[in-house]
Amino acid sequence: MNSYVLSFQEIDKTKLSMVGGKGANLGELSRLKGILVPEGFCVTTEAYKMITGNNEELNGLLDELLHLRVEDREKVSEVSKKVRMAIERISISKDIAEEIAGYLTKFGEKDAYAVRSSATAEDLPTASFAGQQDTYLNIIGKEAILKHISKCWASLFTERAVIYRLQNGFDHRKIYLSVVVQKMVFPEVSGILFTADPVTSNRKVLSIDASFGLGEALVSGLVNADNYKVLSGKVMDKKISTKKLAIYALKDGGTKEQEIEPEMQNRQALRSEQIFQLEQMGRKIEEHFGCPQDIEWCLAQDTFYIVQSRPITTLYPIPKAKDEENHVYLSVGHQQMMTDPLKPLGMSLMELISFGHRFKAGGRLFVDVTQMLASPDSRKMLLNNMGQHDPLMKDALMTIIERDFIKCLPNDKKEQSDGNSNKLKPPADSRAQIESNPSIVSDLIKKSQRSIEELKQNIQGKSGTDLIDFILEDIQELKRILFDPQSSAVFMAAINASHWINEKMMEWLGEKNAADTLSQSVPNNITSEMGLALLDVADVIRPYPEVIDYLEHVKDNNFLEKIVKFNGGQETRDAILSYLDKYGMRCSGEIDITRPRFSEKPTTLIPMILSNIKSFEPNESNRKFEQGRQKALKKEHELLDRLKQLPDGEQKAKETKGMIDLIRNFIGYREYPKYGMVSRYFVYKQALLKEAEQLVKAGVIREKEDIYYLTFEELREVVGTNKLDYAIIGKRKEEYKLYEKLTPPRVITSDGETPSGEYKRENLPSGAIAGLAVSSGVIEGRARVILNMEDADLEEGDILVTSFTDPSWTPLFVSIKGLVTEVGGLMTHGAVIAREYGLPAVVGVENATKLIKDRQRIRVHGTEGYVEIL
Numbered sequence: 001m002n003s004y005v006l007s008f009q010e011i012d013k014t015k016l017s018m019v020g021g022k023g024a025n026l027g028e029l030s031r032l033k034g035i036l037v038p039e040g041f042c043v044t045t046e047a048y049k050m051i052t053g054n055n056e057e058l059n060g061l062l063d064e065l066l067h068l069r070v071e072d073r074e075k076v077s078e079v080s081k082k083v084r085m086a087i088e089r090i091s092i093s094k095d096i097a098e099e100i101a102g103y104l105t106k107f108g109e110k111d112a113y114a115v116r117s118s119a120t121a122e123d124l125p126t127a128s129f130a131g132q133q134d135t136y137l138n139i140i141g142k143e144a145i146l147k148h149i150s151k152c153w154a155s156l157f158t159e160r161a162v163i164y165r166l167q168n169g170f171d172h173r174k175i176y177l178s179v180v181v182q183k184m185v186f187p188e189v190s191g192i193l194f195t196a197d198p199v200t201s202n203r204k205v206l207s208i209d210a211s212f213g214l215g216e217a218l219v220s221g222l223v224n225a226d227n228y229k230v231l232s233g234k235v236m237d238k239k240i241s242t243k244k245l246a247i248y249a250l251k252d253g254g255t256k257e258q259e260i261e262p263e264m265q266n267r268q269a270l271r272s273e274q275i276f277q278l279e280q281m282g283r284k285i286e287e288h289f290g291c292p293q294d295i296e297w298c299l300a301q302d303t304f305y306i307v308q309s310r311p312i313t314t315l316y317p318i319p320k321a322k323d324e325e326n327h328v329y330l331s332v333g334h335q336q337m338m339t340d341p342l343k344p345l346g347m348s349l350m351e352l353i354s355f356g357h358r359f360k361a362g363g364r365l366f367v368d369v370t371q372m373l374a375s376p377d378s379r380k381m382l383l384n385n386m387g388q389h390d391p392l393m394k395d396a397l398m399t400i401i402e403r404d405f406i407k408c409l410p411n412d413k414k415e416q417s418d419g420n421s422n423k424l425k426p427p428a429d430s431r432a433q434i435e436s437n438p439s440i441v442s443d444l445i446k447k448s449q450r451s452i453e454e455l456k457q458n459i460q461g462k463s464g465t466d467l468i469d470f471i472l473e474d475i476q477e478l479k480r481i482l483f484d485p486q487s488s489a490v491f492m493a494a495i496n497a498s499h500w501i502n503e504k505m506m507e508w509l510g511e512k513n514a515a516d517t518l519s520q521s522v523p524n525n526i527t528s529e530m531g532l533a534l535l536d537v538a539d540v541i542r543p544y545p546e547v548i549d550y551l552e553h554v555k556d557n558n559f560l561e562k563i564v565k566f567n568g569g570q571e572t573r574d575a576i577l578s579y580l581d582k583y584g585m586r587c588s589g590e591i592d593i594t595r596p597r598f599s600e601k602p603t604t605l606i607p608m609i610l611s612n613i614k615s616f617e618p619n620e621s622n623r624k625f626e627q628g629r630q631k632a633l634k635k636e637h638e639l640l641d642r643l644k645q646l647p648d649g650e651q652k653a654k655e656t657k658g659m660i661d662l663i664r665n666f667i668g669y670r671e672y673p674k675y676g677m678v679s680r681y682f683v684y685k686q687a688l689l690k691e692a693e694q695l696v697k698a699g700v701i702r703e704k705e706d707i708y709y710l711t712f713e714e715l716r717e718v719v720g721t722n723k724l725d726y727a728i729i730g731k732r733k734e735e736y737k738l739y740e741k742l743t744p745p746r747v748i749t750s751d752g753e754t755p756s757g758e759y760k761r762e763n764l765p766s767g768a769i770a771g772l773a774v775s776s777g778v779i780e781g782r783a784r785v786i787l788n789m790e791d792a793d794l795e796e797g798d799i800l801v802t803s804f805t806d807p808s809w810t811p812l813f814v815s816i817k818g819l820v821t822e823v824g825g826l827m828t829h830g831a832v833i834a835r836e837y838g839l840p841a842v843v844g845v846e847n848a849t850k851l852i853k854d855r856q857r858i859r860v861h862g863t864e865g866y867v868e869i870l
Contacts, residue, residue: 533582831843
């Protein structure tokens with residue numbers, strides 16, 4: 001027999017599918033000693049299924065909803081309304097109504113009740129549907145309660161609830177609704193308790209909002225509430241608001257807004273002892289559920305009642321330390337220009353090539369800088385480094401330092417490390433002086449190419465655990481190449497020369513960021529060459545209209561096999577394959593080995609090729625490169641001529657010429673080590689996917705991409721045993737979906753606090769958005785806000801606004817006139833390529849993709865580091 005109604009005492013977390021998240025949590029809370037929950041019951045999802053399951057009108061409308069997207073707002077609104085009306089028209093069957101009436105008799109049929117929705121995807125650790133369905137307060141009498149139960153069922157299809165499910169990938173047909181019917185409490189004060197600070201994310205600080213009357217006024221935003229910040233039995237901060245309105249219950253049912261008497265409006269809603277009582281209750285509830293909670297409470301006759309508790313789903317997970325000490329972590333993704341989550345295989349490879357331990361949280365990697373911050377010398381080095389490369393990260397660290405969160409090491413220990421210290425760059429010999437000889441770069445590139453060719457030869461024929469062991473061994477060769485002192489010395493010499501030029505030209509000539517122009521069109525920049533090479537591909541295709549028409553409609557990644565039937569098809573195929581042979585290992589987010597490469601998904605290139613055909617004349621790549629080279633040469637001559645007019649001018653010009661040569665000869669190589677790394681990644685990946693095909697044939701995994709959800713160590717075990725608990729793959733796929741919704745912080749502490757940092761800038765124009773100046777010049781144009789490279793539809797003269805770029809985005813740079821990113825520093829990809837292409841650029845612009853709307857006109861001040869919306 002189906003259970004249509006369950007009392008709270010009959011409910012625990014195992015009944016989630018029957019009573020939804022809210023109902024299950026109330027059942028758990030009602031069993032907690034010292035926690036008072038008003039009596040009540042849940043009308044289960046079985047009742048909802050029975051009522052709605054066989055209704056033809058409703059099923060037809062749900063079919064319509066199934067095919068709608070978030071963008072179809074008008075249609076979503078229209079169909080959702082019809083669904084709600086259809087549900088409210090369905091009569092509640094006699095057996096369900098009688099069961100509900102029995103519980104009302106038990107708890108008091110003349111009493112007032114709150115009738116609340118509880119969906120099966122609501123109030124879960126991974127998704128909070130707070131406010132998506134309806135709540136009705138002070139409902140009296142059986143008929144009124146039955147009517148409002150139907151209204152709750154219908155509220156599963158409010159427009160906001162439907163949109164939320166569409167955004168989060170929930171199937172409308174697989175979400176069921178239970179209804180909570182709970183005895184009303186008529187409080188003097190009510191509010192919300194967060195067991196972690198929702199503003200700072202600090203897990204040790206509780207945040208309490210409190211106002212007079214029913215909590216509905218606070219939840220709906222009708223009133224400003226008092227706010228108390230509490231830490232370990234102390235009120236750290238409090239804000240007493242002017243509380244002008246409250247919602248109170250009416251005697252015969254329903255509620256009303258009422259003005260609060262003037263003398264009460266500024267009175268503190270809770271006494272200190274009541275605040276601390278709430279703190280203790282909050283910690284007990286948090287401990288029971290095992291994660292920070294968002295708790296609704298009310299205070300009646302000096303007694304606290306809990307009417308709801310749900311997980312706080314917006315908090316970023318904390319990296320796990322091995323001790324209880326304070327720790328500070330920096331995001332590796334912000335330094336690598338890839339803040340998306342990594343799949344387990346990609347993450348384990350990143351860990352294998354790193355020096356020092358990395359900490360995992362939310363599908364990203366973090367580095368522990370606690371020991372560096374504890375030592376005055378290393379702290380200064382770290383802050384100077386961050387000040388140049390990510391001022392927001394530096395400011396966030398300063399916030400932590402100023403609070404004495406990290407204890408300073410005694411002077412005699414300041415150079416020691418317990419193994420948790422993580423150097424942010426290779427050893428100091430990478431900064432050694434180096435002769436400005438272009439052949440050094442040529443030799444390094446040839447050595448890298450030889451090593452990759454040897455890898456391709458040696459990996460042939462390897463399979464099973466031998467393959468995994470071979471790759472693990474070759475990773476040591478990859479690390480040797482990546483952190484080769486000579487290789488590091490080359491690009492560090494160029495970086496130091498750029499800093500020297502900017503500093504001295506400002507001091508001697510009053511010229512700002514002179515190195516930007518000197519960095520244009522340098523030799524041996526594999527990344528900028530990639531962008532120019534795609535212009536050459538466009539030149540090959542441009543004379544063939546049939547091919548262009550075909551490419552405009554292509555969606556199949558096997559298009560290169562079919563294109564040869566058109567006039568010019570063979571030439572097109574050869575040109576694209578030649579491009580892929582050199583650059584096909586690249587892709588967006590390329591530091592994650594699991595991401596699809598250009599060679600695996602060549603359709604990624606098509607929009608960029610078509611844009612190049614439309615926007616440029618033949619031979620544009622040579623023209624662009626030569627224009628940049630001439631600008632750099634002109635700037636060099638101009639600077640040297642002006643310097644010679646100064647006191648000691650000949651000596652200053654000689655020193656400057658030496659530094660310019662270092663920039664011109666070496667700065668292009670800055671991009672090569674990463675190219676070598678992703679080239680190796682692609683060789684590994686191709687071999688691993690062949691091994692995965694064998695696992696599919698053996699029935700160990702269902703698709704070869706399943707190996708992306710295993711670490712290298714786990715993959716070796718699976719390959720060796722041909723055994724795998726496939727539930728692990730499903731679990732990690734779900735975790736990855738959750739991680740995709742999280743925004744990683746630049747800095748996070750062991751308390752969970754995520755200080756965001758601010759730019760300390762004065763004299764900015766009103767309304768300007770501050771960032772880090774990385775490539776000089778001022779440009780106005782149309783902003784194109786693009787989050788996915790494949791969605792790029794750029795015209796020449798557009799300004800690209802995005803969250804981050806990596807080398808795979810370079811082909812887009814040939815079409816744009818300016819760049820704005822949310823993440824980045826002076827020597828990260830976007831900045832380096834913007835300078836080489838002569839594009840004004842500002843990076844590290846917090847929330848740029850939200851503050852700037854697509855197609856708005858903006859002005860980018862690449863010299864001063866800010867953006868204006870026009």
